[in-house]
Amino acid sequence: MYSVEQLQKIIDTEIKFRSVKLKELKPTNLYSPVNYSLEIGGKRLRPVLLLLSYNLFSDDIKAALSPAVAIEVFHNFTLLHDDIMDNADVRRNQPTVHNKFDENSAILSGDAMAFLAYKFLLESKSENLINVIELFSKTAIEVCEGQQFDMDFENRLDVTEIEYLEMIRLKTAVLLACSLKTGALLANADNEIANQLYEFGINLGLAFQLQDDLLDSFGDQKTFGKKIGGDILSNKKTFLLIKALENCTPIEKTELLDWINKKDFVAEKKIEAVLDIYNKLNIKELTQAKIKYYFYKSSSILQNLSVDKSKTEPLAELSNQVLKRNY
């Protein structure tokens, strides 16, 4: 059985190895951004989830490496395109691809990554490969749907909590769930357990995205990797803003809408003012409570999984790691 740390090292090495090989391909202008995006790193959360899930049933980790790389390549593809759509200049404390290269590069290298993900999936010799590819394709479509809902919400002030949760389920949670279920499918696990791992991933993913929302407003600049307050500045319909709009007094609502509608403002002032309202409304605590809710749901699914209890420890450890980021 592998530890989280061991798998993180194994997959990081594997991704970097593949990334260097991709960089040697022509045309250079297509593969350089791919290499750049993969080398920047990140937590490798999704491939590690895949490997941990696989490792519940099999120790032959090698056979799951290329699908694990595939999931990370796909994830990075979504970042390339999302960063164009969201006009994001920085990610993981580094310039985004469309910022470092140009927008066309980010579009086209992103496209190539989407198909490279399939190429890596196809390296697997699993009997379940068709099921894996089906799940992956379904998930990829859902991720696009989630991103569209997210963009649609930009122009709305009446987004409900339910709509928001469905959006982050699609945009974030299904890929974590897909990673976990893929690990199980590759190891020929029982279908029921594979589906439970999927549900574990959905709940973990919801908690994870809520945490991300929280960190964007209440996090520590250094560990977060992006500027704090970005969501506030762009009026992003996060759980925080949705709950604030839902719970505020008429006077607070006027103030909040004023800041949302203002075209000219000092960034720090807006962040400070909105945080002030959030604090008055206990938005931080409310969000933490919701994170805990989904975290406990995910833990309970994990604990009830029909596998040897000791085997689920690394997955429990990773969940804790992911959700105990500083804030």
Next chain:
Amino acid sequence: MYSVEQLQKIIDTEIKFRSVKLKELKPTNLYSPVNYSLEIGGKRLRPVLLLLSYNLFSDDIKAALSPAVAIEVFHNFTLLHDDIMDNADVRRNQPTVHNKFDENSAILSGDAMAFLAYKFLLESKSENLINVIELFSKTAIEVCEGQQFDMDFENRLDVTEIEYLEMIRLKTAVLLACSLKTGALLANADNEIANQLYEFGINLGLAFQLQDDLLDSFGDQKTFGKKIGGDILSNKKTFLLIKALENCTPIEKTELLDWINKKDFVAEKKIEAVLDIYNKLNIKELTQAKIKYYFYKSSSILQNLSVDKSKTEPLAELSNQVLKRNY
């Protein structure tokens, strides 16, 4: 055995049926551009090639419909993204997706189409499905490579004929070849014949793209669907320009480079001047000769295919249709 016309009708109906069903899905802003792009139409060349190839070996066309739709959906995905990258406002006499909707829509709906293509492929129950998906993924990566080479050529004046032919092989020919080979694979055809159909497609595709280059400068506005002279205005490194730069006198070269480097010009004047040089250098005839070369190569492969001669007639007919567009 089906005629070209019959298959065109069948696939057009099928694509429109699927397109209407997609339009009903949420989020509307994701699926409307997908529907728009699929409904505009076009020749449906790639799915018809797939069906014609399949029909060489089997009459049960129904089993090949969803992969045929997949190829068209993929092709339209490339158009959505290429049109952003090339700043193209009009396609098939209609506003392009990023023009009618917006750029983010064209990026994200394009992405969704890439994965929808896999979804449709996966509807096939063929024993060869993994091989089909492998070929498709390899082809998709090559198409991205071709588009990158094409963009790279924008900043170069020394593109050789060989480099150009490799670019259009990747950008255009491999998808035609993939369509044909996919049809054969789905019908469980002999591997050797499947590969010959692939080669037929490569040569047809090269002829087809050279023809497209020719039509952009010498075509008829009405039947072409785009503005004539677009390639000349954007200094696109087409076969025509590459041969002109290769064959011109020093004086003509100075004139050609002057037009290429000019920032302020009257569009009609530039088109007229460049066409004048092309005419002096017999570029039209030179390009026609090259088209014929690849067309005859493709015909010869088709004639030597180890299938009943009468069966290849519709494929021969479609090749003729495609290459006898007005100029």
